[in-house]
Amino acid sequence: MAEFAVEVDNLTYKFAEATKPSVIDIKLQIPWNKRTLVVGANGAGKSTLLKLLSGKHLCLNGKIRVNGLDPFSPLSMHQEEVNSEEKDWQVTTYLGTEWCHMSIINRDIGVLELLESIGLNHFKERGEKLIEILDIDTNWRMHRLSDGQKRRVQLAMGLLKPWKVLLLDEVTVDLDVIARSRLLQFLKWETETRKCSVIYATHIFDGLAKWPDKVIHVKDGRIVSQLNYTKDVEFCNEIDGNTNGHVTFHSSTNQPHISITRVNSLHPLALAWLREDTGVSNEEI
Numbered sequence: 308m309a310e311f312a313v314e315v316d317n318l319t320y321k322f323a324e325a326t327k328p329s330v331i332d333i334k335l336q337i338p339w340n341k342r343t344l345v346v347g348a349n350g351a352g353k354s355t356l357l358k359l360l361s362g363k364h365l366c367l368n369g370k371i372r373v374n375g376l377d378p379f380s381p382l383s384m385h386q387e388e389v390n391s392e393e394k395d396w397q398v399t400t401y402l403g404t405e406w407c408h409m410s411i412i413n414r415d416i417g418v419l420e421l422l423e424s425i426g427l428n429h430f431k432e433r434g435e436k437l438i439e440i441l442d443i444d445t446n447w448r449m450h451r452l453s454d455g456q457k458r459r460v461q462l463a464m465g466l467l468k469p470w471k472v473l474l475l476d477e478v479t480v481d482l483d484v485i486a487r488s489r490l491l492q493f494l495k496w497e498t499e500t501r502k503c504s505v506i507y508a509t510h511i512f513d514g515l516a517k518w519p520d521k522v523i524h525v526k527d528g529r530i531v532s533q534l535n536y537t538k539d540v541e542f543c544n545e546i547d548g549n550t551n552g553h554v555t556f557h558s559s560t561n562q563p564h565i566s567i568t569r570v571n572s573l574h575p576l577a578l579a580w581l582r583e584d585t586g587v588s589n590e591e592i
C-alpha cells in the first residue's frame with residue numbers, strides 16, 4: 308500500500324471553456340486514517356479538486372496519486388499491484404450532489420433490488436450496518452422517496468464497498484441531523500479502524516468541531532492554509548470576553564494557531580428534538 312492516501316503536486320487545472328484555471332498549483336499530502344475537511348466559498352475550487360482526485364477530470368498539469376495510483380487510469384491497468392483480497396475494494400469513491408439528476412433514482416425500483424444489484428450480498432455485514440445507520444427501509448421504492456431518503460440510499464450505495472479514499476462533496480446537505488451525525492460517526496470509526504481516509508467538502512459545519520484531523524482552506528483555486536487540527540486549533544469558552552462565534556489567529560510563529568469559541572448553534576436543539584422524534588438515545592449520538 309502506498310505511503311500516502313493522497314499525494315498531489317504542482318496540480319493546475321483549467322476547464323476547456325474557462326478563461327482561468329479553477330485549481331492552481333495544488334500541493335497536498337494526506338496520510339492514511341485521516342479525516343480532512345475542505346473549506347472555501349462558492350466557486351473556490353473544492354468540487355473541481357475532489358473530482359480531479361476521483362479521476363473525473365483528466366489532469367494534464369501536475370501529479371495526482373490516490374493510494375499511489377493515477378486515479379484517471381483504470382484500476383485494471385494496475386491489477387498486477389492488487390492482491391486477491393483487495394480486488395473487491397474500491398480505491399476511491401466520489402459522492403456528490405449531482406446524483407439527484409440520475410434517472411435510476413426516479414425509477415420504480417425497490418431499494419433492496421438496487422442495493423443487491425451493486426453487491427449487497429457480497430458486502431452483507433457492511434451493507435446491513437449502513438442500512439441501519441442511515442435508517443433505510445429496504446422495502447422503499449425509489450420513485451416514491453423524499454430527497455433526503457434518496458440521499459440516504461445514495462450514501463449506502465456509495466459506501467457499500469470498503470473504499471480506501473472517500474471524496475464527499477457536500478453530500479449531507481439534505482440529511483436530517485440524526486442521519487448526518489450517524490454518518491459522520493461511521494466515517495470517524497472507519498478511519499480509525501481500517502486503512503482509509505476521507506476528504507469532505509462542505510458548507511455545513513454543525514457537529515464538525517471535533518471531527519476533522521486536518522482542515523484545508525481553498526480560495527480562488529489555491530490552498531491558502533492547511534491546519535493540523537489537533538495541533539493548530541483550540542476551543543475556548545470565551546476569547547477576550549467574547550463567547551459567541553469568535554476566532555483569533557495567532558500568527559507570531561510560522562505555524563498558525565487558531566482559537567475558536569464554542570459556537571452557539573441550533574444543532575443541539577435540532578438533535579434533541581429529532582432524538583425524541585425517532586427514539587434515538589443520548590448514548591447513541
Ligand SMILES: Nc1ncnc2c1ncn2[C@@H]1O[C@H](COP(=O)(O)OP(=O)(O)OP(=O)(O)O)[C@@H](O)[C@H]1O
Nearest residue numbers: 322324325329347348349350351352353354355356
Ligand atoms: N464545467 C465547468 N466549466 C467551466 N468552469 C467550471 C466548470 N465547473 C466549475 N467551473 C468553474 O470552476 C471554479 C470552481 O468551481 P467548483 O465547482 O470547483 O467550486 P466549489 O468550491 O466546489 O463551489 P461550491 O461551493 O459552489 O460548490 C468556478 O469558478 C466555476 O465557475
